[in-house]
Amino acid sequence: MIRPEAKTLLEVRALRASVSGIEILKGLDLTVKAGEIHAIMGPNGSGKSTFAKALAGHPAYSVTEGTVLFEGRNLLELEPEARARAGVFLGFQYPIEIPGVANSQFLRLAYNTARSERGEDELDPLEFDDLVREKMKLLEMNPDFLDRSVNEGFSGGEKKRNEILQMALLEPRLAILDETDSGLDIDALRVVAHGVNRLATPDHAVVLVTHYQRLLNYIVPDYVHVMGAGRILKTGGPELALELETRGYDWVSAEPAGAAA
Amino acid sequence: MSAVIQNLVNRPYPHGFVTEIESDVAPKGLDESTIRLISARKNEPEWLLEFRLKAFRGWLAMAEPVWANVHYPKIDFQAISYYAAPKPKKLASMDEVDPELLRTFEKLGVPMNERAKLAGVAVDVIFDSVSVATTYKQKLAEVGIIFCSISEAVREHPELVRKYLGSVVPLGDNYYAALNSAVFTDGSFCFIPKGVKCPMDLSTYFRINTEASGQFERTLIIAEEGASVSYLEGCTAPKFDTNQLHAAVVELIALDNAEIKYSTVQNWYAGDEKGVGGIYNFVTKRGLCKGVNSRISWTQVETGSAITWKYPSCVLRGDNSVGEFYSVALTNNYQQADTGTKMVHIGRNTRSTIISKGISAGHSNNSYRGLVRVTPPAEGARNYSQCDSMLIGEQCGANTFPYIQVRNHSAKVEHEASTSKIGEDQLFYFAQRGIGAEEAVSMIINGFCKQVFQQLPMEFAVEATKLLGLKLEGSVG
Numbered sequence: 198m199i200r201p202e203a204k205t206l207l208e209v210r211a212l213r214a215s216v217s218g219i220e221i222l223k224g225l226d227l228t229v230k231a232g233e234i235h236a237i238m239g240p241n242g243s244g245k246s247t248f249a250k251a252l253a254g255h256p257a258y259s260v261t262e263g264t265v266l267f268e269g270r271n272l273l274e275l276e277p278e279a280r281a282r283a284g285v286f287l288g289f290q291y292p293i294e295i296p297g298v299a300n301s302q303f304l305r306l307a308y309n310t311a312r313s314e315r316g317e318d319e320l321d322p323l324e325f326d327d328l329v330r331e332k333m334k335l336l337e338m339n340p341d342f343l344d345r346s347v348n349e350g351f352s353g354g355e356k357k358r359n360e361i362l363q364m365a366l367l368e369p370r371l372a373i374l375d376e377t378d379s380g381l382d383i384d385a386l387r388v389v390a391h392g393v394n395r396l397a398t399p400d401h402a403v404v405l406v407t408h409y410q411r412l413l414n415y416i417v418p419d420y421v422h423v424m425g426a427g428r429i430l431k432t433g434g435p436e437l438a439l440e441l442e443t444r445g446y447d448w449v450s451a452e453p454a455g456a457a458a
Numbered sequence: 459m460s461a462v463i464q465n466l467v468n469r470p471y472p473h474g475f476v477t478e479i480e481s482d483v484a485p486k487g488l489d490e491s492t493i494r495l496i497s498a499r500k501n502e503p504e505w506l507l508e509f510r511l512k513a514f515r516g517w518l519a520m521a522e523p524v525w526a527n528v529h530y531p532k533i534d535f536q537a538i539s540y541y542a543a544p545k546p547k548k549l550a551s552m553d554e555v556d557p558e559l560l561r562t563f564e565k566l567g568v569p570m571n572e573r574a575k576l577a578g579v580a581v582d583v584i585f586d587s588v589s590v591a592t593t594y595k596q597k598l599a600e601v602g603i604i605f606c607s608i609s610e611a612v613r614e615h616p617e618l619v620r621k622y623l624g625s626v627v628p629l630g631d632n633y634y635a636a637l638n639s640a641v642f643t644d645g646s647f648c649f650i651p652k653g654v655k656c657p658m659d660l661s662t663y664f665r666i667n668t669e670a671s672g673q674f675e676r677t678l679i680i681a682e683e684g685a686s687v688s689y690l691e692g693c694t695a696p697k698f699d700t701n702q703l704h705a706a707v708v709e710l711i712a713l714d715n716a717e718i719k720y721s722t723v724q725n726w727y728a729g730d731e732k733g734v735g736g737i738y739n740f741v742t743k744r745g746l747c748k749g750v751n752s753r754i755s756w757t758q759v760e761t762g763s764a765i766t767w768k769y770p771s772c773v774l775r776g777d778n779s780v781g782e783f784y785s786v787a788l789t790n791n792y793q794q795a796d797t798g799t800k801m802v803h804i805g806r807n808t809r810s811t812i813i814s815k816g817i818s819a820g821h822s823n824n825s826y827r828g829l830v831r832v833t834p835p836a837e838g839a840r841n842y843s844q845c846d847s848m849l850i851g852e853q854c855g856a857n858t859f860p861y862i863q864v865r866n867h868s869a870k871v872e873h874e875a876s877t878s879k880i881g882e883d884q885l886f887y888f889a890q891r892g893i894g895a896e897e898a899v900s901m902i903i904n905g906f907c908k909q910v911f912q913q914l915p916m917e918f919a920v921e922a923t924k925l926l927g928l929k930l931e932g933s934v935g
Binding site for chain 2: 253254255256257276277278281282286287289292293295296297298299302303306307310311314346363367
């Protein structure tokens with residue numbers, strides 16, 4: 198929801214970033230306030246995922262210019278784990294498999310890390326088990342996933358649900374979901390959307406990085422941004438997504454850069 | 459990223475202190491007179507001196523083995539002192555132990571005294587060459603269990619020692635076993651009589667304290683018909699920038715329906731981050747499943763030593779006997795390990811399991827070498843082997859050398875192997891959930907080693923988990 202009095206969570210100014218020496222982000226600006234849902238759309242190679250990973254601090258992505266403030270703090274000088282603890286969550290496009298580490302153990306450690314960051318007591322394994330089972334029920338996840346190794350042998354849809362489960366547990370201030378909808382069937386899509394809509398309260402914000410309009414049938418964004426050539430070319434409301442669906446992306450990049458709605 | 463990995467592995471060795479204790483050290487060098495001196499110091503019977511001399515003469519004619527995947531300068535066996543004992547020696551009770559020595563063990567966290575009793579672990583402590591104290595002896599004696607130093611066993615139970623010593627690892631078995639047979643100084647002896655289940659874990663703690671002394675301990679464990687015992691062994695040494703030699707021999711004998719479980723947490727000094735100093739750990743460990751339905755299980759967590767050359771093995775002679783080998787070998791910096799097992803199937807329906815987990819970090823090199831031999835009479839033999847390697851960083855190496863010799867058509871032998879790597883993407887995934895590199899690595903490593911840690915007695919499993927964490931600190935990132 199858009200509220201003029203809402204606090205600014207994320208402020209990105211003129212961000213430039215590169216991977217293996219190739220510049221991908223070329224001056225990106227974005228402001229996200231508490232309570233808002235943003236969708237970042239754009240064709241392949243426009244820099245959407247790079248933006249998500251650069252915000253989270255992936256070591257392969259180096260920021261060369263620009264500033265990123267998160268709740269007023271300089272996010273770029275924080276280590277990736279400190280960014281996470283500060284409340285920035287990245288839902289991975291390709292969640293990583295970690296053989297030998299039980300999902301329950303991983304989730305509990307992540308959850309307790311977030312709790313101690315907030316100055317709350319850690320949950321013991323039994324308390325945590327109750328909590329995580331309840332959350333899994335909401336996401337229609339089979340509790341067997343707790344005993345399996347993190348993401349190992351999970352199907353694409355299971356991996357994505359597991360990401361949403363982590364988001365639901367950690368309740369981050371800002372969740373950036375990198376193509377969480379790709380490869381999902383309609384049921385999984387509905388479940389993922391449900392998880393996102395639950396998180397979207399006045400204190401939290403969500404940035405959806407997505408290729409298709411499909412997810413936006415279930416999650417109504419406050420803003421839709423179109424990326425191209427490493428920056429945001431156009432910003433609009435939910436109706437922009439529908440327009441993209443019918444007209445494609447080419448007409449946006451044909452307009453003069455920075456022509457925002 | 460790999461710089462973080464580097465830092466994580468490089469944590470100072472916490473056991474690297476030297477204890478200021480007056481020692482009785484034999485002059486350096488090795489010839490027949492050295493052996494006579496050791497034997498005389500220990501007031502040994504004539505047969506044992508003969509045993510030693512025979513081994514020594516055999517050793518002189520043997521060549522140092524070069525087949526292992528380890529590299530080191532030639533050892534000067536004349537530059538080693540073959541006997542070092544803290545003085546005053548041999549004590550009746552713990553109160554007589556040199557307080558300095560007790561403080562050493564306190565620093566090491568060895569459970570002795572009350573702590574030993576609380577932990578329910580009987581401990582034999584070997585300091586350089588001499589057994590210092592054996593706790594809980596009396597209580598064990600009530601059920602007929604003999605647990606003492608091997609020197610004491612030679613005096614008090616010569617018939618048992620004579621019967622079994624060298625019966626599993628013969629005098630001339632290999633270069634280092636022959637050397638050990640010639641110059642072994644102390645070690646543990648354990649005898650579980652027929653039908654007795656040892657009521658507590660037995661434990662030996664080894665420490666090399668004197669620079670330029672070698673440690674050559676000899677351990678002999680016998681479980682008679684229907685007996686069972688769980689035995690634990692821990693090892694540390696101070697930091698010296700010279701290399702010290704540790705060449706032990708361990709022999710296990712399990713008679714009908716007997717069970718021996720032998721667990722080791724080896725943390726000898728591994729040398730510094732440039733590879734200077736550290737222990738050469740050349741050890742021969744072998745168990746004989748002599749009786750039907752007997753079982754011998756080796757579990758080892760090898761984290762120390764500059765070089766490890768060690769293959770705890772099982773000879774499955776009794777029908778239906780079972781051999782197991784569970785191993786975690788971690789190498790860092792310039793450590794080298796060539797370790798594994800041998801399972802020799804002789805009896806019918808014998809079974810063996812090998813689970814080996816190798817972790818390499820820094821510039822280290824970690825090799826698994828294992829032999830599964832099914833001899834013609836071993837009808838229905840089965841083996842399952844699983845060898846997994848994990849690499850941390852870009853400079854280390856891992857190898858697997860499985861040898862499989864099957865001479866009976868009814869045998870089933872399975873071998874699985876995998877290699878994985880702790881990668882940047884895994885660590886980033888953890889980091890993105892607020893979990894730092896050290897914790898992430900320890901979680902991955904513990905998951906990787908789980909199958910082996912499950913085999914360790916509880917306190918040992920906790921210690922092993924901590925130890926791996928310490929060893930890898932600074933190696934990830």
